[in-house]
Amino acid sequence: MIQSILAAVDTSPRAPGVLAVAREFGKRFGARVHLYRVVHVPPDIPAAGHSDDDRGQERMRERAASDLAILAGALGDLVVEPPELSDVPPWRAILAAADRLDVDLIIVGSHGFSGLDYILGTNAARVVNFGSRNVFVVHEKGQSHPPALGGGPPWQ
Helix, strand or coil, X not given: CCCEXXXXXCCCCCHHHHHHHHHHHHHHHCCEEEEECEEECCCCCCCCCCCCCCCHHHHHHHHHHHHHHHHHCCCCCEEECCCEEECCCHHHHHHHHHHHHCCCEEEXXXXXXXXXXXXXXXXXXXXXXXXXXXXXXXXXXXXXXXXXXXXXXXXX
């Protein structure tokens, strides 16, 4: 039974599709949908320098909250979680939020593979592979996929 869903969205064009799928699942199962965004702030990026106006992270949080509000629109049946600034990779923050909210399903968008993704993996792939919850991955119609099994990465 699906009673609670985490819809992890970012700033990509895939976000409205993730939201649409999450809303559909929510309606069909009568589940609560949590709209969630993590803004990754890598710990190895130093501050640009001391300033009396050091509100960069707060501005990032405000922008993410504004983006979530626009994405959610007038959906009264959606729980909009506060955006989270995190120095851990997005996939780890998504899994932590799913555990904290005790959701039954995570919905994420696929962004396809490129170069290092074949070695390191994408955020969506890591949510699928390292999570302990069911995951639904939203793909864009017509999105290119990696070669069939045995075909290897495109650089071979």
